[in-house]
Structure formats: structure tokens, C-alpha cells
Amino acid sequence: MSKTFFSDDHEYVTVDGDTAPAGVAGMIATVGITDYAQNALGDVVYVELPKVGANISKGDQAGVVESVKSASEVYAPVSGEIVAVNAALEGDPAQVNQDPLGKGWFYKIRIANQNELSALKDESAYAAYTKEL
Amino acid sequence: MPNAAHHIPKEETALHKTPLWELHKSLGGKMVPFAGYDMPVQYDGMGVLKEHLHTRRHAGLFDVSHMGQAILTSVLTPKEDPGVALEKIVPSAMTGLAPEKQRYTLLLNEQGGIIDDLMVTRWDDKTLFLVVNAACKEKDFAYIRQKIGGEVKLEYLSDRALLALQGPEAEKVLSRLFPLAAAMKFMTSAKILYEGAELYISRSGYTGEDGFEISVPAAMAERFARQLLEHEEVRMIGLGARDSLRLEAGLCLYGHELDETITPIEANLKWVIQKHRRAHGGFCGAEKILKQLDDGPSKLRVGIRPEGKAPGANAPDSNSGRAAPVREGAEILSPDGKTIGVITSGGFGPSVGHPVAMGYVESAFAHEGAELQVMLRGQARPCTVAALPFIAANYKRD
Known part of the structure; x- marks a missing residue:
């Protein structure tokens, strides 16, 4: 069972609950921007991704997403090491709009501190949050 | 992604509304403040990219009613061509502009800086019709009155809307309503009587495409826009695509490429x-x-x-x-x-x-x-x- 968490900055973090027991380092998560975010941004025309191997801290800039009109920085919702990036977005950034939680993922991160997940929202809390925006 | 929420303003109580505001809302327009107006940046189900491409392939309808429309006439006795006075503050030939012809020009300050860019249409030898930028209209009108107010009268047409129908299929659509439209050439204008009201039509625009700008009385603006939208070629287009279209077309946007410190020569104009x-x-x-x-x-x-x-x-x-x-x-x-x-x-x-x-x-x-x-x-x-x-x-x- 995978579980998805959401940040107030509209990134999602999907972790596979079966890969590692709670509290054990080495959990891999997939990060991208939410459906709300892609909808607010509009048509994505360019995505800049972090480098594989980079160690980033929660809150660091970890990419840029540009729509026709504007550029937005993407911040890391959790700390860790970048283990993969979705290079397909370079040629087809529209996947961010078409399938933000699927083919539109940005990068995979080895989570350094699972406690950071508890600061994120679950799906229903995030839905309630975006409703207020 | 802190910018995401900024695209959806929560309330815009102090903003002006154009006569098509209700139409924008009903079509799912994402409204943003622009030049003091609550304007659609894009529409649900379309978005900037699709709206842009639709305009280049078919026909896009733009609400540009926020722009300033005004009539310039002489106050001298006997009346003369208001172009004589206007030529003191713009560098283009105005007296030489033939009836029904339109010309792009620049309102200049004493240092040669650009106060605004505008369209001037000659209706007849005693009357010019101006269209200026929304954000500049008060400044422009004050400047015109200050510099040449002794010679001309400026009448601001606050009760009119302005629509732009742009794209390769614009002619086909508009000529269904007005057969005359097909015969018009780029940068010419015509007045047309339609449902008892006078429409000012020009073959011009801000997209690099063929198209028309149509000034209509505010009271009939929504009805007229809906009539155009009934044609399958036409979609409503927001300010986002208006900007990307004009940028591809290499056209200047006041406040960006043009301002009061930039001269027409520097602007490559x-x-x-x-x-x-x-x-x-x-x-x-x-x-x-x-x-x-x-x-x-x-x-x-x-x-x-x-x-x-x-x-x-x-x-x-x-x-x-x-x-x-x-x-x-x-x-x-x-x-x-x-x-x-x-x-x-x-x-x-x-x-x-x-x-x-x-x-x-x-x-x-x-x-x-x-x-x-x-x-x-x-x-x-x-x-x-x-x-x-x-x-x-x-x-x-x-």
C-alpha cells in the first residue's frame, strides 16, 4: 500500500508503505506537484529538475516549473538524497498537467528523516486546505 | 510552489468590470486584476496554450473593453482637422491619414519618451477615433488636454465595449454578420449599423493574425459577443494568450517594452x-x-x-x-x-x-x-x- 502526503506548497510525496518498516532509513518516495498546483499554474511548458545524487533539505528549492505565463520554484517537502529524476518531462512537460500524480512525477528521493512526513497533510486534510484557498 | 495560489484572487471588490464581465464568469473565466479591471486570464477547459493555438488556427474572441476609446475633434472656428494638433504630440503623419485608414502611433513627452502607444483611425476630415491602453487612459487624456486642449475636444466613450476577433477564420465568421468585413483591408475601418446601433470596425489587432476590432455600445456587448461565440470557429480567449500571441508577433506591450524613458527609435519603431x-x-x-x-x-x-x-x-x-x-x-x-x-x-x-x-x-x-x-x-x-x-x-x- 502506498500512501501520499501533501505539502502546503502543493507538492506531493508518495511512499510505498511496504518497502521499509517505520523508522528505518532508506524509504524511497516519489515527489511531484499536485493536481491543484498544475491546474493553478496552467499549461506547463518547462520543468527543471534537481541533480541525481544531490542531498537536499526540506524547504530547499528542488526544481522549477514554468507555465506559458510564469515560473514557480518547487520546494523539497522532505529532506533526502535524489535517487532519480523524471527526464521525460524535459521533452514532454505537459505530462505534469495530464497526469501529475502519475507520469508527471518530478523526482524520487531517499527520505532522510521519516518524521518529516508527519508534518505533511494527508489527502483529506489537503483537500480541505485547497478548498479554503 | 508559493505562486500557485496567486493565480486565483480571493476578492476583487474595488476593480472595474467590463460590460462582458458576466459573460466571462459564465464561461469559466479565471479572473485576475489587470489595469484596474477584473479580467479573464484564461478560461476553464481551455487555458493559455489551447487558447493561443486556437487563435492561430481558427478565431479567438477577446474582450478589450478596458482599453480607452475616444473621439478627437477640433474646437477651432472654423473647425479644422484635429490631426494638425495631434501631430504636435505624436511623430506619425495624422493630417495625411486618409478617411477610413488607421495608423499605429506613439504619444510622446518633451524628452521623446513614450507616454503610450495607440491606434488612430480617421473617420472623416474633422474626426479622429483613438484607442489607448487601459492603464494609460487617464494619463493620456490629461496629457492630450494639457498639450492641445485649446485646439481639440476629447470625448471619452465610456459607454462602449471593444471586442477583438482574431485569427485566420475571423474574416469568415465576421462576414457572415457583415459581408462588408471580407472587403476590408488591414488597418482600415468602417462604421456599420447593426440592430439599430453603430459599430466601429477596424481590420487590426494585437496577435499577428488577421482580424478585427469591433467597438459596440456597452448595452449590446454581451449579446453581440454571444452571437460571435455561436460560430463553431470562435472561442473566448483570455489575457494570458493575448500576451503570448503578441510576444510571438513581436508587438510591444506598454509598461514592458515601452515607457516614458524609451524613445520610438530605441523601441525599433x-x-x-x-x-x-x-x-x-x-x-x-x-x-x-x-x-x-x-x-x-x-x-x-x-x-x-x-x-x-x-x-x-x-x-x-x-x-x-x-x-x-x-x-x-x-x-x-x-x-x-x-x-x-x-x-x-x-x-x-x-x-x-x-x-x-x-x-x-x-x-x-x-x-x-x-x-x-x-x-x-x-x-x-x-x-x-x-x-x-x-x-x-x-x-x-x-
Whole structure:
């Protein structure tokens, strides 16, 4: 069972609950921007991704997403090491709009501190949050 | 992604509304403040990219009612051509403008700086019709009254809406309502009686496409817009695509490419100054402007094509990656790293499929193909000076 968490900055973090027991380092998560975010941004025309191997801290800039009109920085919702990036977005950034939680993922991160997940929202809390925006 | 929420303003109580505001809301317009008006930036189910491409392929309908429409007439006895007075504050030939012809020109200050860019249409030998930018209209009208108020009367048409129908299928659509539209040429105008009201139609626009701008009484604006939208070729288009369309077309946006410190020569708009006016001057800032015309300006507006890919690209075999767009305010550097200019508009060009920008560079670098750099997120990335427009204009010239 995978579980998805959401940040107030509209990134999602999907972790596979079966890969590692709670509290054990080495959990891999997939990060991208939410459906709300892609909808607010509009048509994505360019995505800049972090480098594989980079160690980033929660809150660091970890990419840029540009729509026709504007550029937005993407911040890391959790700390860790970048283990993969979705290079397909370079040629087809529209996947961010078409399938933000699927083919539109940005990068995979080895989570350094699972406690950071508890600061994120679950799906229903995030839905309630975006409703207020 | 802190910017995401900014695209959806929560309340805009103090903003003006155009006569098509209800229509925008009913069509799912995402409303944003623009020049004091609550305007649609894009529409649900479409978005900037689709709206842009629809306009280039079919016909896009734009609400530009926020722009200022005014009639200029003489107050002298006997009445004379108001173009005589207007020529004191614009560098284009106005007295030489034939009836039904339209001309793009610039309102100038005493230093030759651009107060606004505007369209002037001659209705007859005693009457000119002006369309000015929304954000500039109060300033423009005050300036016109200050400079030539003793000679002309300016009547602001606050009770009219302005619609633009743009794209290769605009003629087909509009000529179903007005057969006359098909016979009109680029930069000409006509008055048409429609359902008891007078419409002012011109064959012009701000997209690089063929098209029309139609001034209609506010009271019938929504009905008229809905009639146009009934045609399958037509979709409503927001300000987002209006900006990307004009940028690809290499057209200036006031407050970005043009301001009160920029002269027409620097803006690469010397074509607005006709031969007779170059020879005789007699307009605000003429001395400076005509000198720049002879000697060349120190800086010039150019097209910029960003070439820089993501520095963190992890796919060495990926040649399909796009260059990063650059945005307004980015510094332009010479090959040896000296600051030589600035980006004034930048974004992605949906029709050309790559980032496009305009900016000012020192004249020595203002030649097509010059390889420069532009600062993006703290890094210098390659760009080239590109010919404008980025996409060939599709005007109905003959």
C-alpha cells in the first residue's frame, strides 16, 4: 500500500508503505506537484529538475516549473538524497498537467528523516486546505 | 510552489468590470486584476496554450473593453482637422491619414519618451477615433488636454465595449454578420449599423493574425459577443494568450517594452515616423528623436531566443529537452559577461514551440544572430538575438 502526503506548497510525496518498516532509513518516495498546483499554474511548458545524487533539505528549492505565463520554484517537502529524476518531462512537460500524480512525477528521493512526513497533510486534510484557498 | 495560489484572487471588490464581465464568469473565466479591471486570464477547459493555438488556427474572441476609446475633434472656428494638433504630440503623419485608414502611433513627452502607444483611425476630415491602453487612459487624456486642449475636444466613450476577433477564420465568421468585413483591408475601418446601433470596425489587432476590432455600445456587448461565440470557429480567449500571441508577433506591450524613458527609435519603431515628419519634425522630442534616427540609438529593442537547457539535466542522451524561458527583468550579458541589457517580456511561444523574449541591448549587440547570455536563477545561459516577429504576420494587406 502506498500512501501520499501533501505539502502546503502543493507538492506531493508518495511512499510505498511496504518497502521499509517505520523508522528505518532508506524509504524511497516519489515527489511531484499536485493536481491543484498544475491546474493553478496552467499549461506547463518547462520543468527543471534537481541533480541525481544531490542531498537536499526540506524547504530547499528542488526544481522549477514554468507555465506559458510564469515560473514557480518547487520546494523539497522532505529532506533526502535524489535517487532519480523524471527526464521525460524535459521533452514532454505537459505530462505534469495530464497526469501529475502519475507520469508527471518530478523526482524520487531517499527520505532522510521519516518524521518529516508527519508534518505533511494527508489527502483529506489537503483537500480541505485547497478548498479554503 | 508559493505562486500557485496567486493565480486565483480571493476578492476583487474595488476593480472595474467590463460590460462582458458576466459573460466571462459564465464561461469559466479565471479572473485576475489587470489595469484596474477584473479580467479573464484564461478560461476553464481551455487555458493559455489551447487558447493561443486556437487563435492561430481558427478565431479567438477577446474582450478589450478596458482599453480607452475616444473621439478627437477640433474646437477651432472654423473647425479644422484635429490631426494638425495631434501631430504636435505624436511623430506619425495624422493630417495625411486618409478617411477610413488607421495608423499605429506613439504619444510622446518633451524628452521623446513614450507616454503610450495607440491606434488612430480617421473617420472623416474633422474626426479622429483613438484607442489607448487601459492603464494609460487617464494619463493620456490629461496629457492630450494639457498639450492641445485649446485646439481639440476629447470625448471619452465610456459607454462602449471593444471586442477583438482574431485569427485566420475571423474574416469568415465576421462576414457572415457583415459581408462588408471580407472587403476590408488591414488597418482600415468602417462604421456599420447593426440592430439599430453603430459599430466601429477596424481590420487590426494585437496577435499577428488577421482580424478585427469591433467597438459596440456597452448595452449590446454581451449579446453581440454571444452571437460571435455561436460560430463553431470562435472561442473566448483570455489575457494570458493575448500576451503570448503578441510576444510571438513581436508587438510591444506598454509598461514592458515601452515607457516614458524609451524613445520610438530605441523601441525599433522608427517606421511610425513617416518621411514628411522626419523631414519637418514639429513633435514633442523631435530634436532628440531625429538625432537618434541619424546617429543611431545607444540601445535597441530586439528579439531574444533563449537557448539554455537545464544545467542539472540528467539525461545526457536527451536532445529533446527544451530551453528554459526567461522572464521580464532578467539581465542580458555580452559573451564576456558584461551586462548589456535587460529582458522586457519573456515566456514560451506555443506556436513556435520554444521560449521567446524581447528586451533592450546595447546597439553594438543588436544584430540578428548575436550570441549573448541571459541570467536565469543565478546562472548565465546562452541566448541569441532573433529576428522579430518570431512568427510571420498573417495580415490582410491586399
